[in-house]
Amino acid sequence: MTTLRSDAALRREQILDAADAVFAAHGITAPLDLVVAQAGVGRATLYRNFPERAALVEALFDRALAQLELEHGGADFFVLLEAVALRIVAAPALADYWRALDAVSTARGPGERIARLFRAPLAKAVRSGSCRADLKPADMPLVCGMLGATLRGSSPARRRALVKRTLDLLAAGVAAWPER
The missing domain is CATH 1.10.10 (Arc Repressor Mutant, subunit A)
Structure with missing residues (x-):
């Protein structure tokens, strides 16, 4: 057996x-x-x-998230963000799947799992002052969707360059703002 x-x-x-x-x-x-x-x-x-195809793609998504959790679960917020971005570039089907999800399904299931993955690293980054205080785990599915837009490059090298630029822009966007 x-x-x-x-x-x-x-x-x-x-x-x-x-x-x-x-x-x-x-x-x-x-x-x-x-x-x-x-x-x-x-x-x-x-x-x-x-x-069905959806079950196959969901299994790919689950496997990718499990691998990220295993390898980067306790990582620094920005290290984890980069790992997610590079995984998206390596597996464009996951970004396609992510874009296909509607607003309701991103609130639970994969979206909640992404939020959980980022919860501790994000809390630590907010406490240290390296991330803006209003950034929440529930925002992370949206951030991942933004990273998925990097797949518009015509080659893997171009997509990696777009990921790097996107990460630079996102890092500035999620960084703590100085007091005004």
Whole structure:
């Protein structure tokens, strides 16, 4: 029984890896047959794991957030912001997914998870005076959406340059304002 479960988990990861690569190369609307071919699994295996495209993309989003939480959960606010930006550049499908969410769904689910990810680093940055006092965890899904706009570059190098510029602008925007 354990072998079946580990095999199923391996196939699920193969599908997610393939979807990440296919969506990065062809966009989030790429034919799922490309994902099946890249993963080396049958169509039935894909649909048994992910009954619809949205479930597949949500799983990619969850996996990316879990990785960010693991690697940068306790990081400095600006380090975490940069890590999120670079992840968005590396996985454009996640930014497409983020833009597809409506205002209601960003209030819970992925939006709440992003807010939780930033809660402690943001609180620390506000306490230290490096971030403006009115910046709240609930603002972070909006900030991530702004970072997603960096995907308009025509190449990975151009997108990285746009991310750097966006981060520079965002850093100035979220920095603590001097007393007036």
